[in-house]
Amino acid sequence: MAQVYFKTKPDGRAVFDYYYRSNPFNGGYVIFAGLENVLDILENLKFVDSDLEFLEQHGFEQEFLDYLKDFRFHGTIRSSQEGDVVFPNRPILQVEANIIEAQVIETMLLNLLNFQSLIATKANRIRHSAKDATLLDMGLRRAHATGGYYASRAAVIGGFDGTSNVKAAEDFNITASGTMAHSFIQSYGDELQAFRDFAKVRPKNCVLLIDTYNTLRSGLQNAITVAKEMEQEGEQLMGVRLDSGDLAYLAKQTRKILDDANLGYVKIVASNQLDEFVIKSLKDQGAPIDIYGVGTNLVTGKPDAALGGVYKLSEFNDDPRIKLSENIIKVSLPYKKQVYRMLDKAGMFYGADAVAMFTEDTIEQMEHPFDATKHMSLKGFEYEALLQEVMTDGKRISMSRTVTEIAAYSKSRLEKLPEEYKRFQNPHIYKIGLTPQLKKERDILVLKHKF
């Protein structure tokens, strides 16, 4: 496609929208994540010699390869803030650029935004269940190869406290955290000696895994022995970890036995196929778990495993563009647009984002995208313009934000979202409407291309 554009319309200007069509996990929202990585890549994107040689072998023309040799992204990006709460069928990010540049970046942009938004959303659902408990990402061994690196980043944006992925912790400046494996205890055969050696070498943040042979009769007893020995050395055992069996039952028994041994400060860590539903059940049962280690279900975004975000052309050389579909929800929105979020008098999200043409300056009403009988007056609402320019002509126009800052922003945004949108069963549907002008212009284009 890029070579055809190069030969036929090298100066074409395009506007593309990034958006998705339905919320993952049957949930009520998505946490938008991945933007900073996309901007970093866009600022540095280029074709290296080996890429160009490969393309030459595949029949691309020399003139086009010369163009790629000097390729840089010079476009403008308007976007929701990373960490914001977003909803289906409204632009989340908008690319305005030369059409070749806008096309070349498509797959990278979809790949990073779709995946990180999926995982940040999953992480946030787990955070919702876990309330104030500590949440650790332990998923790298089941993650999708190197994609696990970005899963750990997205997990923190969604509300996790740390990760066992040391490389991600290093690069994204997030908390590294891990515990021991069963093999450590097995290598000793003698569980007590294994615990003693571990506590001696790493007394700080020491968490002992107690289910290798028998949780209550062996692991916990040996952990208590070591905790008492640590006290003699002026140290405190941080926690014991349960990794199998009935976690609710074992956590309650463990808490009681630890408390009876005057070890009320020793925390209980639980892991083993956890997700938002298991953690909610453990909470509902009153399981006294302080720290949850979540792996596979977090980093793979099970069961959805993908967010179906798309990248659709909405304007070309200042003319609107549309894609039709037999499925009405898949008809794209033409024109360069802005999205406005309505706020109630307390500053909370009212539950309505209005999609407008970029040129509109007063937002007074929104209409249902397809149902002609539904509309809502927006008079008197305060609102925010959600798509903010973050890159102009290929250069960032703001400082990059750290993962910690993004996570804090995300938390502050979620606090403005009423609870009924966050529940797992049949969450309230956040309304996305079109201004009357945008809807009218879209319908004109639909009719123009209709057969």
Added chain:
Amino acid sequence: MAQVYFKTKPDGRAVFDYYYRSNPFNGGYVIFAGLENVLDILENLKFVDSDLEFLEQHGFEQEFLDYLKDFRFHGTIRSSQEGDVVFPNRPILQVEANIIEAQVIETMLLNLLNFQSLIATKANRIRHSAKDATLLDMGLRRAHATGGYYASRAAVIGGFDGTSNVKAAEDFNITASGTMAHSFIQSYGDELQAFRDFAKVRPKNCVLLIDTYNTLRSGLQNAITVAKEMEQEGEQLMGVRLDSGDLAYLAKQTRKILDDANLGYVKIVASNQLDEFVIKSLKDQGAPIDIYGVGTNLVTGKPDAALGGVYKLSEFNDDPRIKLSENIIKVSLPYKKQVYRMLDKAGMFYGADAVAMFTEDTIEQMEHPFDATKHMSLKGFEYEALLQEVMTDGKRISMSRTVTEIAAYSKSRLEKLPEEYKRFQNPHIYKIGLTPQLKKERDILVLKHKF
């Protein structure tokens, strides 16, 4: 853990087994993939200065950091061949190494083998449905960030013909293949002109996407016009792509209209949320589709999204090691082991792999791992030893194999697996047994650690 080993048993020798406990997708087998990548990494693994600085900031001791500075993997790997058909609860790969080295590589090894084996298996199920049709991976925009790179590799091992992931194609020497996006046609507004320009610039392997406005009334008609124009230039249109609507109906109509226009050579490409079940249904309906483009469901391994492979210590300093569990299937197998595959007289897989102690030299019977009433005589069977040494003291002992070679090997192995193990509904269960000696030794260890 590594630092504790370094301080307390720096010369410990460990044997670890890589295996998984149940087949993904309710299927009958797994295609083992990722080995070559693991071996490449093991030959080059080291800690760089920034890693060591990060670890130093996290309280690791100087003596241990000095050890890591010179860290190299010096272990021995015995493994099933990459691309082989493998089954649950038997060692697929075995690491014999210094315990620090064996521990440091755990997550990398699990991450790459679990993910690629999952995707190769999914790809192979899709290949099973698609029979001789061409299969293209188009999943990168929904893949788990950079993990998509390995998904494309694993897809080819499982039986796919090519990928839209150009970087993976370049690095793994696999076929790159893509088509146009809706945005290409939208950018013109005029579909016919879009097709004309594309065909003019890229006449070879030209596939036109025909569903942007209306598949049969617009896209197909314009594609036929362009195909006829290409014939005047001595070129042939390769195909038309259907990406929405009822693919069975549209493919049949498209085939008929193309044939009536004397364009029998124009292929039909289909995409849109395909998986092994949709493709099987399309085949069952007689849809004349030549090429399938498969995306999200392939590269995310939906619905499972993960293969639960584990890495368990089975021997330490020549002593057997075991992990118990309240769930009997999660009890690990002690001792360094070998796995033997039984062959029938025609050289086909008989449906039984026997796990033996490494030191056993005659394999005459196998027993069910847990059910004392079940055993099978193996007298008179031909068999293969499946775990072959591929790395000795940190060095590969064989040339690396290309993805194409691995895919061909995988195909040859699958041809030896009887059909009943390949079906999607309740596949025949391939038997995994233990030799009487291994079973006896395991049971002794279970009793020793029992509470």
